Amino acid sequence: MNKNYTSTRNEKINISAKEAIKKGFADDGGLFVYPELSKLKVDLASMQNFTYQQTAQIILEKLLPDFSTAEIKDGITNAYNDSFDTKEITPLVKVDDFHVLELFHGPTSAFKDIGLQMLPQLMKRVLKKDNRVMILTATSGDTGKAALEGFKNLDQTAITVFYPHNGVSKVQQLQMETTSGNNTEITAIKGNFDDAQSNVKKIFNNQALRQKLGTNISLSSANSINIGRLIPQVVYYFDAYFQLIKQNQIKLGQKVNFTVPTGNFGDVLAGFYAKQMGLPVNKFVVASNANNVLTKFFKTGIYNRNIPFLQTDAPSMDIQISSNFERLLYYKSHEDTNYVQKLMAELEQTGSYQVSEPVLRNIRADFYCGFATDQEIESTINNVYQQAGYLMDPHTAVGYKVMRDYQANDPDTPMILLSTASPYKFVHVVTKAVLGENFENDQVAMQQLQKFTRLPIPQNLAQVWDLPILHQDVIDQTKMTEYVLQKVEANFNDKN
Numbered sequence: 190m191n192k193n194y195t196s197t198r199n200e201k202i203n204i205s206a207k208e209a210i211k212k213g214f215a216d217d218g219g220l221f222v223y224p225e226l227s228k229l230k231v232d233l234a235s236m237q238n239f240t241y242q243q244t245a246q247i248i249l250e251k252l253l254p255d256f257s258t259a260e261i262k263d264g265i266t267n268a269y270n271d272s273f274d275t276k277e278i279t280p281l282v283k284v285d286d287f288h289v290l291e292l293f294h295g296p297t298s299a300f301k302d303i304g305l306q307m308l309p310q311l312m313k314r315v316l317k318k319d320n321r322v323m324i325l326t327a328t329s330g331d332t333g334k335a336a337l338e339g340f341k342n343l344d345q346t347a348i349t350v351f352y353p354h355n356g357v358s359k360v361q362q363l364q365m366e367t368t369s370g371n372n373t374e375i376t377a378i379k380g381n382f383d384d385a386q387s388n389v390k391k392i393f394n395n396q397a398l399r400q401k402l403g404t405n406i407s408l409s410s411a412n413s414i415n416i417g418r419l420i421p422q423v424v425y426y427f428d429a430y431f432q433l434i435k436q437n438q439i440k441l442g443q444k445v446n447f448t449v450p451t452g453n454f455g456d457v458l459a460g461f462y463a464k465q466m467g468l469p470v471n472k473f474v475v476a477s478n479a480n481n482v483l484t485k486f487f488k489t490g491i492y493n494r495n496i497p498f499l500q501t502d503a504p505s506m507d508i509q510i511s512s513n514f515e516r517l518l519y520y521k522s523h524e525d526t527n528y529v530q531k532l533m534a535e536l537e538q539t540g541s542y543q544v545s546e547p548v549l550r551n552i553r554a555d556f557y558c559g560f561a562t563d564q565e566i567e568s569t570i571n572n573v574y575q576q577a578g579y580l581m582d583p584h585t586a587v588g589y590k591v592m593r594d595y596q597a598n599d600p601d602t603p604m605i606l607l608s609t610a611s612p613y614k615f616v617h618v619v620t621k622a623v624l625g626e627n628f629e630n631d632q633v634a635m636q637q638l639q640k641f642t643r644l645p646i647p648q649n650l651a652q653v654w655d656l657p658i659l660h661q662d663v664i665d666q667t668k669m670t671e672y673v674l675q676k677v678e679a680n681f682n683d684k685n
């Protein structure tokens with residue numbers, strides 16, 4: 190068995206990709222990582238005319254070496270097909286003097302679909318006959334629905350989603366509440382996304398609970414802490430690069446920049462993986478909303494989450510603990526797991542840590558970081574629409590603002606801005622920005638925006654208003670463990 194993965198907090202752990210996907214994260218609280226990524230270089234020249242699916246085959250085989258070629262091929266066929274509304278899967282669109290990589294053409298209209306259409310395909314091939322797995326997901330809005338759509342009705346699995354009560358958009362909430370399927374559980378919690386995420390982590394580390402569940406029932410995660418969700422995202426960085434070549438915008442080998450709207454640091458970390466594997470990237474521009482813990486880190490080397498949590502117009506990025514940043518610390522400290530372990534213990538105990546000067550320098554070599562306020566989000570959406578005729582969602586607008594800040598010092602490197610959601614998913618903010626109107630009713634706002642811009646509404650969003658509400662739980666955040674136990678029983682009872 191290929192035991193290629195280790196833990197960010199303990200290099201003595203060796204585990205296969207399959208086991209890592211099944212577990213979600215390591216018993217020591219760390220995240221699974223592939224050491225020495227630069228040994229996985231791909232041959233760009235031979236891939237430049239590949240389809241999305243062909244590129245995915247190469248990348249996934251490299252990073253998931255214990256899956257067979259046939260398993261990966263079959264998974265890709267099931268994940269990336271006409272459940273996306275474009276055959277390019279992630280089309281690259283030229284706007285003004287930059288390029289937008291549209292990641293929102295999947296079944297729930299957010300970029301999470303790219304990872305979460307694939308993760309269930311991988312999970313399916315990891316489970317033995319008697320295994321049952323409960324997928325636990327903390328969501329700031331988009332992961333929840335994308336994970337539900339991915340795992341809905343998948344044999345041997347059930348999924349429980351926790352989202353912050355009053356912390357997601359109306360459309361996001363309805364998307365989740367109307368989910369069908371015989372294995373889907375959804376509840377709001379009284380708390381914010383960080384509360385949901387840290388409680389889910391506690392549930393994972395609850396050994397008494399694990400014992401109670403027995404050997405055949407396990408817990409796993411659909412968040413980007415799971416490598417099965419993170420690794421499929423590496424693919425579109427390569428695919429975007431090949432699209433730029435096909436569009437005669439760059440020559441093979443030329444360096445590009447990527448700007449990535451960032452919350453949990455999963456998306457942009459996938460880009461870093463691509464760079465380690467040989468993609469010619471100059472800088473990754475990391476863009477946060479007013480929850481700007483990362484921007485301050487880039488200035489000072491101090492990661493400090495002891496500041497008020499803000500609800501912003503880009504709610505899927507309302508996050509103060511960027512989980513995947515731990516993986517970056519691992520790579521940027523020369524894979525020093527003792528060092529990472531020490532920093533993470535400090536974060537847990539005091540809410541902050543400071544990295545050494547060399548580690549900070551290593552991070553700055555690949556990344557630039559900035560943030561945008563709600564006001565800047567709205568003016569950006571309006572300005573880009575008026576000037577370039579391109580309609581952006583609020584998260585993409587955060588990216589645009591920080592991209593322009595960065596370009597003051599690097600105007601010439603070709604730039605790809607990742608667009609992470611359909612503007613219709615956050616229709617309240619977008620209509621306010623473009624039409625100057627505060628609609629009470631998001632369904633009306635959607636229709637008005639469509640009338641004004643002529644941009645088609647994705648089918649899954651157009652129909653969400655008419656579906657029956659099937660889930661309406663709201664629980665205290667102290668009750669999450671109990672809730673999971675109940676739902677495990679409800680879903681797997683007959684198989685115990």
Ligand SMILES: *Cc1c(COP(=O)(O)O)cnc(C)c1O
Pocket residue numbers: 299300301331332413450451452453454455456457505506584609610
């Ligand atoms: C999840 C999400 C992000 C942030 O991605 P991370 O991988 O958490 O950094 C940005 N935009 C949208 C629309 C999202 O759903």
